Amino acid sequence: MSKKPSRLPSPAAPANPGDPLQLDLFVPYRLSVLSNLISHTVATIYGERFGLAIPEWRVMAVLGLAQHQGTPMCANAVAQRTEMDKVQVSRAVSRLLTLGLLGRTVDKADRRKANLTLTDAGYAVYQQIVPLALQYEGELLDTLETDELMMLERLLDKLTKTARGLSASFQPAETP
Amino acid sequence: MSKKPSRLPSPAAPANPGDPLQLDLFVPYRLSVLSNLISHTVATIYGERFGLAIPEWRVMAVLGLAQHQGTPMCANAVAQRTEMDKVQVSRAVSRLLTLGLLGRTVDKADRRKANLTLTDAGYAVYQQIVPLALQYEGELLDTLETDELMMLERLLDKLTKTARGLSASFQPAETP
DNA sequence: CCAATTTAGTTTCACCTGAAACTATTTCCA
DNA sequence: TGGAAATAGTTTCAGGTGAAACTAAATTGG
Known part of the structure; x- marks a missing residue:
């Protein structure tokens, strides 16, 4: 009849005032646990075998692709591409330069x-x-079925887009 | 005929040797971006209005629920419940004690x-x-349909379980 | 019983991280 | 032009964080 009852089988949300919140049903928490778990494992793999931290690997990943496409990149472009901030990129780049994995030529x-x-x-x-x-x-x-995999893609996109919107709306933005 | 072609429409995975990797199709990376985005926003909300960081809020969340159920908890139980390590819990607890938001009684x-x-x-x-x-x-x-929400639940559970397994298998475990 | 081990929780250390300040260069426009 | 503003990138500073060492109490088994 009407639109949709605004998340009926909602995750953590009893949403009645005074009701408690169960952390392990709370989606932001669950995402954080999952993401940390994965990052930790991945960091261990890169770290043990190559002495690289995740930010360094990310820089290499975008530069590797750029190389593949014949498009050189500056630090700023790397920052945008990896969604890291420029400080992080600067540090990752200098470590990679020290390791001799990167070259830099002033434009x-x-x-x-x-x-x-x-x-x-x-x-x-x-x-x-x-x-x-x-x-x-x-x-x-590997344990996901094809439809689950497709949905995962879709959910990551939708949630990221929504989360970006909420981020902007909660951090009022300056009006100089 | 056979099982399932082992992720055909796979996300980042061309998996042919020499093929590049596109970071923004790489699921661990995308999860990390999403999770950081959410954590950052949530941290801003708690931080600005209550001066609390996420670990502190998590401690309060589980204690609030325990309170609700009349079950007192020790730091160790909190650590297990929140999946934080005991160091983090110890620090969060001491800040909350200082703020007067928590009481502690030796057993x-x-x-x-x-x-x-x-x-x-x-x-x-x-x-x-x-x-x-x-x-x-x-x-x-809110932008998710009911079926998407249900799938999100399921995916979080499945992926977390798998990630835990992979974490264990990559960090060999000590044999004393 | 009491020494060895285990468990709860804290402290230390070395490193990572983000925000803000800073330098150098370029662009904008009066 | 030439000074103000913007941009690329680095450095500084003030916490946050995990691993490992440490303290104190309790348990275990010889």
Whole structure:
């Protein structure tokens, strides 16, 4: 008849005033536990075998793809692509430079920018990590049926979009 | 004919050697972005209005429920319930004690333990936060259809279970 | 019984992290 | 032009965090 009863079988939500909240039914909490669990495992894999932390791996991941496509990237572009902030990228890049996995060349046209590329050593590491990462993802998703996998994709997209909206609406934004 | 082609429409997974990995199709990465986005917003809400960080709120959440059920809890039980480690719990508890939101009484029978309870002030804060938390969750999930919501539940459970298994298998476990 | 082990919880240490301040360069526009 | 504002990237600072060491109490078994 009407639209939809605004989440009837709702997760944690009795939503009657005075009702308690059960943490392990609370979606933000559950997502956080899941995400931390995965990140921890993945960090262990990268860390033990390659001495890389997740931010470093992410930088390499986007640069590896850029390399593949022949498009050099500057730190700022990496930051946008990875959704990390520029401080994190700056630090990850400097560690990767020290490790000799990255090269940096100041842009001729705009000397504030520097193009980042994987060195041969960096690309070799990249080519070792990619299959490991995909293998982990594969094992994680292996118990899901095809329809569940499709829905997971869809849910990640929808929730991320909604969460972005809520983030913006809760952090009022400055009006200078 | 056979089981299932082992994730055909797989997310990030071309899985052919040499193929690149596209970060924004990689499920662990996407989950991390989503979870961070949500945690950040939620932390802002709790932080601005109550001066509480997420670990503190989690401790209060489980103690609030325990209170509701008349079951007092010690720090260790809180740690298990929240999936935080005991260090984190210890710190959160001591901050909450300082804020006067928690009371602690050393257990008569086992003087290593201490029962933790929300003070009246703590319970008052708890009762203010719960609706805010549920409201945030509600808004986050509001765009989902009923079937999507049910699938979300199921996916969180399945993935968490699988991730736990993978975590164990990647961190060999000690054999003393 | 009492030494060895286990358990509850705290402290230490070394590192990570985000926000804000800062430098260097470029762009904008009066 | 040339000074104000914007942009790329780094550094600083003030916490937060986990692993490991530590304290205190309780349990175990010889």
